[in-house]
Amino acid sequence: MTMKIPYFPGCTLHEKAKNFDQTARAAAKALGFELAELEGWTCCGAAFPLVDDNLMGLVPSVRILAKASQQGEELVTLCSFCYNVLKRVNKVIREDAEKRDKINMYLDEEFDEPYTGQVEVLHFLEVLRDKITFEELAQRVKRKLSHLKLGPYYGCLLLRPPKEIGLDDPDHPRILHDFLGSLGCQVRNFPFASECCGSYQAVRAPELALECSYRIIKSARQNDIDALVTSCPLCHFNLDAKQQAMAQKYGEFTPLPVFYFTQLLAVALDLEESVWGFDQHQVRPDELIKIPVGEEKQ
């Protein structure tokens, strides 16, 4: 019986980051479990509300968690934003009785039972680490990737705030490092691994977001990195799609591909190329995946 885990893709993974979603699903299938998309899901709200006096901002996420509680005990997600907001809202529900009661009263016509925080919000990396294990992943690798020098780029929301998210150390994280290591890749540290890419300032202050992202790409190049690896569609956009703008503004620029971590998993498991989704990239990583001539038999 295939293990099924309720899965929340979020709006962006159905469109702009389709490759992130489809590589995750395909990899899950190859590893023997299924990402069972949550029925009737709606937007998570993307940003965790930072004000204490208006609970409406929490409602979208509670709605999703309440739906998930009807379908299982866990909810897995891929997008760093979705993961962050769902996990933080879940904590509010679990710990603040007054807010929990108010929101449940608001939602009582939609759900028969109040939601009390019974669902565990997981990131796909946690499923790989804790349920599949990185040791098992290493056994399942079919395609050689040891020629790749990768920079794990964590961004903000996978790690912060550390006490609430608790996935990893906010300043010296390891989970993406360990995942990539299990695939047989060379993993490089670089000082901008958890610096902000500029995030949603790409809309209002794009020059600022460009500067933030450029610093990350520049640091990667300085640390002998062939490509970055991310878990966030907004980071991917700022780092990948904006490289043409970076070249125009900063001159002297060598493009650097940016992968979603699930794409590398799909490649490592030797899944069909049609699934990899490299056509959605601005900076195509296809050449990187090919093993350099002379190293095939090693």
Added chain:
Amino acid sequence: MRIEISHEKVNSDFVKKIEEISGENIFACYQCGKCSAGCPLVDEMDLLPNQVMRLVQLGQEKELLGCRTIWLCASCLTCFSRCPKGVDLAKVMEAIRVQLTRSGTDKLDLQEVSNEVLAETPQLGIICSFRKFTG
């Protein structure tokens, strides 16, 4: 910058509102500066993150509502993660922003965002910007 330091300003409704909306103890900040040191968007800011905290403590409503800094914050939470007193500065920034966005001042106009930006930006980026910068 000239500011007026007075009992009236420090004990003002503005400071109480910021504390209530953010849920943070404004006076826990002792100006160590780690927030400013870690902020990725600090280069373009007119007030440093730690200066924002200090001005809130001193009840300087006009300077805070008129600054650029609060609109440059990307809520990356580096400040909160590093604050030795556990002050969530991002929440304080949001509390100041909503003083304006809740009273009709939007800092992002859909009409002014180009079709190109709307088409190319991942949905979650559009959602976040409108939630942060408009009422």
